[in-house]
Amino acid sequence: MNSPFNHDKAPFGNSHGPMLTGVFAPVFTEECLSNLPVKGKIPTDLNGVYLRNGPNPRFKPKGSYHPFDGDGMIHSAYFKNGKLTYRNKWVRTEGWLQNDKLGKESHWGIMSSLKGRKDRPMADAANTDVIGHAGKAVATWYLSGKSYFLDPITLDTVGSKDYSRAPGQGMSAHPKVDEITGEMMFFDYFDYSPFMAYGVIDKEGKLVHHVPIELPGNRLPHDMGITQNYSILHDLPLYHDEEALAAGRHKIRFNASMNSRFGIIPRFGKSNEIKWFEFTPCFLYHVVNCWEEGDEIVMTACRFMPTKDINGEINEVKTAKMIAHLGMDSRLWRYRMNLKTGDCHEECLNSEYNCEFPSYDTQLTGRHSKYAYLVDHNPKALHWTGLRKFNTDTGESLGSWSDGPDFCWYSEPWFAPADNQLLEDHGYLICFMWNDKIQIQELQIFDAQNISLGPVARVTMPHAIPVGFHACWMKASQINITK
Numbered sequence: 403m404n405s406p407f408n409h410d411k412a413p414f415g416n417s418h419g420p421m422l423t424g425v426f427a428p429v430f431t432e433e434c435l436s437n438l439p440v441k442g443k444i445p446t447d448l449n450g451v452y453l454r455n456g457p458n459p460r461f462k463p464k465g466s467y468h469p470f471d472g473d474g475m476i477h478s479a480y481f482k483n484g485k486l487t488y489r490n491k492w493v494r495t496e497g498w499l500q501n502d503k504l505g506k507e508s509h510w511g512i513m514s515s516l517k518g519r520k521d522r523p524m525a526d527a528a529n530t531d532v533i534g535h536a537g538k539a540v541a542t543w544y545l546s547g548k549s550y551f552l553d554p555i556t557l558d559t560v561g562s563k564d565y566s567r568a569p570g571q572g573m574s575a576h577p578k579v580d581e582i583t584g585e586m587m588f589f590d591y592f593d594y595s596p597f598m599a600y601g602v603i604d605k606e607g608k609l610v611h612h613v614p615i616e617l618p619g620n621r622l623p624h625d626m627g628i629t630q631n632y633s634i635l636h637d638l639p640l641y642h643d644e645e646a647l648a649a650g651r652h653k654i655r656f657n658a659s660m661n662s663r664f665g666i667i668p669r670f671g672k673s674n675e676i677k678w679f680e681f682t683p684c685f686l687y688h689v690v691n692c693w694e695e696g697d698e699i700v701m702t703a704c705r706f707m708p709t710k711d712i713n714g715e716i717n718e719v720k721t722a723k724m725i726a727h728l729g730m731d732s733r734l735w736r737y738r739m740n741l742k743t744g745d746c747h748e749e750c751l752n753s754e755y756n757c758e759f760p761s762y763d764t765q766l767t768g769r770h771s772k773y774a775y776l777v778d779h780n781p782k783a784l785h786w787t788g789l790r791k792f793n794t795d796t797g798e799s800l801g802s803w804s805d806g807p808d809f810c811w812y813s814e815p816w817f818a819p820a821d822n823q824l825l826e827d828h829g830y831l832i833c834f835m836w837n838d839k840i841q842i843q844e845l846q847i848f849d850a851q852n853i854s855l856g857p858v859a860r861v862t863m864p865h866a867i868p869v870g871f872h873a874c875w876m877k878a879s880q881i882n883i884t885k
């Protein structure tokens with residue numbers, strides 16, 4: 403008999419690459435479970451929902467598989483008055499619905515050659531990011547596409563929208579919500595001129611601003627930042643190889659002779675109002691937070707450290723390969739850009755820890771925040787070995803936790819403020835954790851003021867939750883699907 407903790411760890415066999423087996427193996431049922439076993443106590447001043455997106459292919463892939471291909475599935479933990487309900491559900495994307503009718507996977511993927519294919523080459527899987535906006539949860543995809551709206555509690559897909567205005571594809575993963583004004587800022591990117599677009603959606607979900615952003619060529623940006631008055635867009639030296647693109651393949655190149663550039667545009671600025679600042683070449687997955695200090699824009703981020711040869715030179719091929727395979731070697735970094743003088747400065751905040759997938763109190767998005775909660779990262783693809791809290795003013799590590807870095811896999815944690823929050827870190831840190839040694843899946847809840855004490859509550863899940871991507875927290879007061 404199968405252990406209830408152990409679903410089929412290679413449901414599609416072993417011929418589609420390593421990202422579909424073991425801790426990455428998808429689940430095939432949608433559940434709604436309450437009264438799960440708890441060690442410790444679920445806090446009663448924690449009301450809202452933790453949502454985590456990730457790839458979970460429903461059908462056997464047509465060819466080689468990359469995690470960006472898999473159908474998006476949300477796993478959630480809904481907290482109400484000290485009780486927890488776990489749910490999981492696929493995002494009903496166009497691709498998911500097409501496959502549902504056919505009873506099989508009908509798309510090729512990122513790893514496939516797309517030349518001459520008249521059938522659907524790739525699906526917008528909406529599997530990368532999830533964020534609360536205008537009362538709903540919004541699921542997005544890393545290569546840009548539609549925005550899918552979900553009921554944050556039932557996880558039902560309640561609509562979708564194409565926010566592109568020609569040219570464009572829609573919205574990339576990692577839009578940013580200003581929780582004070584309710585506006586959501588986003589970027590879009592594509593492989594033809596002008597290569598990027600930037601937009602603002604108001605608190606009701608209406609597109610109110612959209613401008614083209616001219617880049618020197620195709621780029622693969624991943625995130626953006628906002629302050630109270632500006633948005634920060636990324637032009638990094640990582641792009642699709644043009645020759646491969648013409649042949650219908652996705653091959654990425656890192657070019658160490660190009661600088662990284664960050665463009666500051668007023669929230670409702672025109673294309674020609676953007677001011678670019680140049681920094682050392684790097685890739686950058688995730689921004690922690692940004693804010694204004696006088697004339698300066700401050701951006702704290704996780705800087706991907708380019709792979710170097712023995713002579714200290716950046717190895718472009720190895721760097722591109724590592725990024726393509728979702729390996730990460732990142733350090734907490736601070737960028738400063740002076741809008742008045744044009745001066746800029748960058749510094750490593752902590753060289754010791756390879757950390758990524760940052761969370762913080764998103765009520766402070768665009769305003770100064772002092773605390774961030776990241777995952778310790780094994781350079782191996784998507785293996786997050788534990789949680790770590792930082793003071794992002796100083797770069798100091800303020801404590802960490804892992805049940806066992808060699809065999810535990812954590813999801814992106816998210817900070818959830820306590821209902822009666824008094825201080826910035828007064829609240830909880832929530833994540834899923836799979837212990838591969840004893841084959842146990844838990845939801846863990848930490849006191850964010852001292853994560854080194856370990857979880858204040860551990861909820862045992864009846865099945866493994868595959869490794870995924872991004873998470874968010876929506877307070878009870880932010881949930882309203884009638885908007």
Ligand SMILES: [Fe+2]
Pocket residue numbers: 530575576624687688872
């Ligand atoms: Fe991301």
